[in-house]
Amino acid sequence: MRRFFIHPKEISNPTPALSDEEARHIKNVLRLKQGDNIRLFDGSGREYDAEIITLSNISVEVSILHRIDSIDDPPVEIDFAQAFLKARKMDLLVKQLTELGISKWIPFIAKRSVPKPDTKHLFKRTERWKKIVLETLKQSNRSRFTEIGETVSFKDIFGLAPDHDLKIVFWENESKPLHRSLSSYSSPCRKILAVMGPEGGFTPDEIEAARGAGFLTASLGPRTLRAETASLVACTLLQYLFGDMGKIVLTKMPASNTYF
Numbered sequence: 001m002r003r004f005f006i007h008p009k010e011i012s013n014p015t016p017a018l019s020d021e022e023a024r025h026i027k028n029v030l031r032l033k034q035g036d037n038i039r040l041f042d043g044s045g046r047e048y049d050a051e052i053i054t055l056s057n058i059s060v061e062v063s064i065l066h067r068i069d070s071i072d073d074p075p076v077e078i079d080f081a082q083a084f085l086k087a088r089k090m091d092l093l094v095k096q097l098t099e100l101g102i103s104k105w106i107p108f109i110a111k112r113s114v115p116k117p118d119t120k121h122l123f124k125r126t127e128r129w130k131k132i133v134l135e136t137l138k139q140s141n142r143s144r145f146t147e148i149g150e151t152v153s154f155k156d157i158f159g160l161a162p163d164h165d166l167k168i169v170f171w172e173n174e175s176k177p178l179h180r181s182l183s184s185y186s187s188p189c190r191k192i193l194a195v196m197g198p199e200g201g202f203t204p205d206e207i208e209a210a211r212g213a214g215f216l217t218a219s220l221g222p223r224t225l226r227a228e229t230a231s232l233v234a235c236t237l238l239q240y241l242f243g244d245m246g247k248i249v250l251t252k253m254p255a256s257n258t259y260f
Contacts, residue, residue: 112200
């Protein structure tokens with residue numbers, strides 16, 4: 001069934017209305033009609049089966065048939081902090097990391113970040129990323145928004161650390177692979193802050209500052225990965241270990257880490 005976004009405030013209305021953009025897509029592209037059933041999601045984890053009751057080129061009103069509590073989101077929240085890369089790479093990462101189930105996207109500026117965007121461009125980029133998230137939610141059957149955080153400095157990331165159970169920086173010069181970095185970690189993990197650097201990597205000073213703020217550091221293996229590839233690998237591994245990507249294979253992380 002086709003999925004469309006509806007603002008949460010609309011749900012309580014007697015005849016909830018979809019946005020103009022969604023209305024045009026329903027009427028002019030999909031050519032749905034009065035009486036057709038559609039699936040709605042409000043970005044908070046809830047979905048709704050609904051029936052189209054009126055439609056025009058700029059308006060679609062529906063009747064909510066029943067609510068569905070979504071179970072698609074992983075049991076762990078991953079906030080992913082990404083140092084600025086080139087524009088197209090950042091756009092693609094927002095899409096792909098949303099597909100992988102991250103809860104929040106936090107762009108930041110590291111010492112070796114190229115380019116360093118100005119305030120005007122940041123606003124445009126943020127609005128673009130929100131649109132990318134919305135379209136990706138429709139495609140990936142997710143029901144909860146990936147929050148787009150404000151662009152911050154690398155040091156500002158440290159202020160977010162206390163709200164997370166696991167804080168980890170992926171660094172190409174780290175000798176310890178992920179499973180060794182996590183070998184002494186035994187606390188329950190419901191919220192993760194993962195940090196990935198720019199194309200040029202983190203400076204040694206940045207890594208020392210992160211360690212001093214309580215972050216673990218880990219390698220992604222012996223091969224040199226492009227920055228955007230490394231981000232996808234890191235997120236996938238975290239979802240496998242702590243989220244729902246590994247539940248078909250493993251019900252829990254083996255104490256000996258023999259699988260990794």
